[in-house]
Amino acid sequence: MAPRAPSLPHRVAALLDKRPIKIGLALCIIVSLLPLPRVESALRPAFLLIFSLELALRFLALKRPREEIRRFEWFFLVVDLLALLSFLPFEQMGDGRYVAPLLSLRLARLLLLLRFARELAADVYSIVTRREQLQQFALVTVAVWSLAFGAAVVLDHLAVRYDYTGSGLDADADFFDRVWWAFRQLESxxxxxxxxxVPAPIAVLSLGLTIVGVFVVSFIIGIGSNIVDQVVRAERRRPVDYHQHSLVIGPVHDAEMLVREFARLYERNRMLRSAFRPAEILQWLRGRGARPRRHALPRMALLGTTEAPPGYLYEPMMRWVMYREGDGSDPDALGRVSAASAKRAILLSRADAGPDADAVTTMTLASFRAQNADAQVFVEVVESENSALVMAIGGPHTFPLDMPRFLGLFLCQHLVTPGVEALYTDLMTADGSEFYTHLFVEPGEAEAIEALGDAGGFVSFERLARAAYEERGVLLTGVFLGEEAPRRTRGLVPVANLEQWLNPLRDPEEDSGAWKLGARAGKIPTKLLRGIIGVTATYAPLRKYGRDLVMGRGVAPLGREHTSPRPEVHTWAEDTQMARGLLSRVLVVGYSAALPSMVRELARFMPGVSATLVLGERGDERLPLAARLASLGLGLGRDAPPPGREGVTMPLEHGGQVTVYTHRGQDLASFAVACAKKGGPVGAVIFLSEPDAVDRDARTTMRLLRFVGALERGELARGERLHVLAEFASVQKGEHARRLVDAKRCGFASADRLRLSLVSTDRIKNYFMVHSAFVPGVTALYDEILGEYGQEIVRLEPGALAAVAKGSARFDELREALAPRQVIPIAIELRSADAKENEPLEVLLNPPRDRVFDLSEIVALYALAESRDLEEPELRAVRDRPPAFRRAGLPSDAGVA
Incomplete structure (x- = not known):
């Protein structure tokens, strides 16, 4: 059920409580109290108008229900009235004897300043008046005055003559003067x-009282520090004054990477925070564009389980991020982060919850939905089978993020598409370009887009893509189609009712939503066009191109869509071939949550693959060995004995086989080498980062180096090429191992024969969650790109003719040359002529429009395409065969292409 719209008194109260309004009123009060008669007289009419309006609004705000009216609101309303009366020209009324009391009403303005700090004042009052605080103050007070009284009695009975008042010895000092003198020795x-x-009693008492006073002052400072600490804690218990903000719930102290990426994305798109964009305002006034919108600041609220906030929040870029402590399933804790007014929430899984992680997360989701029914919620799911349950609990606008499956797909993609790790480093961080979406949701936009079509109601995708790249530097990669334009919910655009169509150069999958809507290769039905998908450095260029379309521009002129590229560029593009990791044998060392989905996807992408899994029997992983074996879905039950050194071989769903070994000792890498000797040459080796190791990256590095040592000693059979993929929590910590991996020492002919890929799945996971929350529809986009069916990121390498091609080309020429093959290039991999052998290649995602590339320096292109269309006939025949007739494996010498 949609939330009820707030009433007028509620909206007025919220308006008066906004920080800019409070700051403006406070400044008016301060200016009116300055001893500048001319300024006060000149601004008096403005002050009367401003404070009259404020008084009326505050009176209207008090029409809210009684239980929602805070303490002292009626009192401050009376103070408002008195302060308003103080601006009347009483000094012109006559007799000064009657005017002076009226002028004193101006002091009421000082009370108005107290209103803006009433929460702080209330906290201080409640803390100071607690019983333990009052007892401490009473103890100090009694001790100080008792010492002063005792010292005065001693001085009085000894009749010591001294200048107690500072007026000389002849001054007549009484007993109370002596008490005050003794107190001043204590005070400072x-x-x-x-x-x-001086007389001895005076010296002794002054020194003694001063020393005691130092301790008393230290005690008072301690009391003050305690009060300040309690005030800070009380401030952290106060609800966050945010609306339409982003909320992160869970172990946020370990989510530094996620929060940092969120802040960096907002910072990269900071130009959208500007409310004054002259060109857009002018277009809107002329009726040729949508209403300009100011995107919000990166306001975030974090709800964690410990009292102290995360240390990373003290960095400058985190100044808009607020932290509160509490349980995510507690309604009061959700109220402290203003969950009811959040526009999006990310629910993180708790690693310390073990098998109950998803149960804890779903409880948090249920509590959040009880307060906020229409915000977008992104839920980290640990067990894939719980995704449907999360959807049932969360309802619409809930997005289960099946992270084990996603990470398994991601690791599999690195094996299937060689070299793709450099592309994903750019694509899935805030450093380079990424996928963005722009939806047409403003009034009149759907009609304006429909007018772009030809007589049949279609527009060429090639014309759109050409204009997007040439005019705005956007690589257009897809569109959204739908019967109706979505409407904004809490400032966000839902995409649940829209159909995603990646790579419109190719027909969508049959029976897909886009196919049923009439989408066909190259032709976009403008009546159904609801959004665009593109690769760009920030959202701004794609947004500008979307506005171009609304204004009737953004479509390349007719007659250019069939322009042929230059012959040498056309020849180069035609001779490119898809490079795949055609691996006969894959060795996997270690266990992580991504392993089950990775094994399944390997079987689907690589029919006939032979996989060898080597798991440790040590009890330092989160799951027992039996549970890990059962999670693979290979029929290894929890009650079955560990496979041990003998191993267990099981068939895979799509052909091929997997052999599982387990090892009880410490050196899992050496045991894996021994197990790999039992088969043919190995094409790829994967080292997984085990989550509960004392230092995950240290363990992975040690296993990697031991394996490389076995390669150098010739203990392992391998093909002409070998791909080593190592999963790290921090790639920077593993980079030092790269220089220790020498291809020639390992027996390979050249450095490119041994490929070492270091992947940070933690960084990818966090960025994927942030990007999913930041960009509408990107979750389904990556699900298609990483999945078996639909569009994928493929690697195109030049063939024999292209390798010797001469000439140069811009990226848009390459894009047009590849369009007949239904391929959309998004990145280019280069090696300069003077590059050293071990120097990493340059990968440019969304290259600059004006850059010209030498064809001989192009190593590969990364593109969106359907891999089945580009596969070699032999592999396509294997893939298309029924599972019962597939071969048990590919040729044993198949390595990384």
Missing amino acids: PDNLVGTIK
């Missing part, structure tokens, strides 16, 4: 007698 060390040449 500055009051210690300046010379020792």
Whole structure:
């Protein structure tokens, strides 16, 4: 059920409580109190108008239900009235004897300043008036005045003559003067007698009282520090004053990478925060564009389980991020982060919850939905089978993020598409370009887009893509289709009712939503066009191109869509071939949550693959060995004995086989080498990062180096090429191992025969969650790109003719040359002529429009395409065969292409 719209009193109260309004009123009060008669007289009419309007609005805000009215609101309403009366020109009314009391009403303005700090004042009052605080103050007060009284009694009975008042010895000092003198010795060390040449009782008492006073002051400072600490804690218990913000719930202390990426994405798109964009305002006034919108600041609220906030929040870029402590399933804790007014929420899984992680997360989801029914919620799911349950609990606008499956697909993609790790480093971080979406949701936009079509109601995708790249530097990669334009919900655009169509150069999958809507290769039905998908450095260029379309521009002129590229460029593009990791044998060392889905996807992408899994029997992983074996879905039950050194071989769903070994000792890498000797040459080796190791990256590095040592000693049979993929929590920590991996020492002919890929799945996971929340529809986009069916990121390498081609080309020429093959290039991999052998290649995602590339320096292109259309006939025949007739494996010498 949609939330009820707030009433007028509620909206007025919220308006008066906004920070800019409070700051403006406070400044008016301060200016009116300055001793500048001319300024006060000149601004008096403005002050009367401003505070009259404020008084009326505050009176209207008090029409809210009684239980929602805070303390002292009626009191401050009376103070408002008195302060308003103080601006009347009483000094012109006559007799000053009657005017002076009326002028004193101006002091009521000082009370108005207290209103803006009433929460802080209320906290201080409640803390100071607690019983333990009052007892401490009473103890200090009694101790100080008792010491002063005792010292005065001693001085009085000894009849010591001294200048107690500072007026000379002849001054008549009474008992109370002596008490005050003794108190001043306690109050500050500055009051210690300046010379020792005074009566002995005076010197002794002054020194003693001063020393005691130092301890008393230290005690009072301690009490003050305690009060300040309690005030800070009380501030952290106060609800976050945010609306339409982003919320992160869970172990946020370990989510530094996620929060940092969120802040960086907002910072990269900071130009959208500007409310004054002259060109857009002018277009809107002329009726040729949508209403300009100001995108919000990166306001985020974090809800964690410990009292102290994360240390990374003290960095400058985190100034808009607020932290509160509490349980995510507690309604009061959700109220402290203003969950009811959040526009999006990310629910993180708790690693310390073990098998109950998804149960804890779904409980948090249910509590959140009880307060906020229409925000977008992205839920990290640990067990794939719980995704449907999360959807049932969360309802619409809920997105289960099956992270084990996603990470398995991601690792599999690195094996299937050689070299793709450099592309994903750019694509899935805030450093380079990424996928963005722009939806047409403003009034009149759907009609304007429909007018772009030809007589049949279609527009050429090639014309759109050409204009997007040439005019705005956007690589257009897809569109959204739908019967109706979506409407904004809490400032966000839902995409649940839209159909995603990646690579419109190719027909969508049959029986897909886009196919049923009439989408066909190259032709976009403008009546159904609801959004665009593109690769760009920030959202701004794609947004500008979307506005171009609404204004009737953004389509390349007719007659250019069939322009042929230059012959040498056309020849180069035609001779490119898809490079795949055609691996006969894959060795996997270690276990992580991504392993089950990775094994399944390997079987689907590589029919006939032979996989060898080597798992440790040590009890330092989160799951027992039996549970890990059962999670693979290979028929290894929890009660079955561990495979051990003998191993167990099981068939895979799509052909091929997997052999599982387990090892009880410490050196899992050496055991894996021994197991790999039992088969043919190995084409790829994967080292997984085990989550519960003391230092995950240290363990992975040690296993990697031991394996490389076995390669150098010739203990392992391998093909002409070998791909080593190592999963790290921090790639930077594993980079030092790269220089220790020498291809020639390992027996390979050249450095490119041994490929070492270091992948940070933690970084990818966090960025994927952030990007899913930041960009509408990107979750389904990556699900298609990484999945078996639909569009994929493929690697195109030049063939024999292209390798010797001469000439140069811009990226848009390559794009047009590949369009007949239904391929959309998005990145280019280069090696300069003077590059060293071990120097990493340059990968440019969304290259600059004006850059010209030498064809001989192009190593590969990365593109969106359907891999089945580009596969070699032999592999396509294997893939298309029924599972019962597939071969048990590919040729044993198949390595990384």
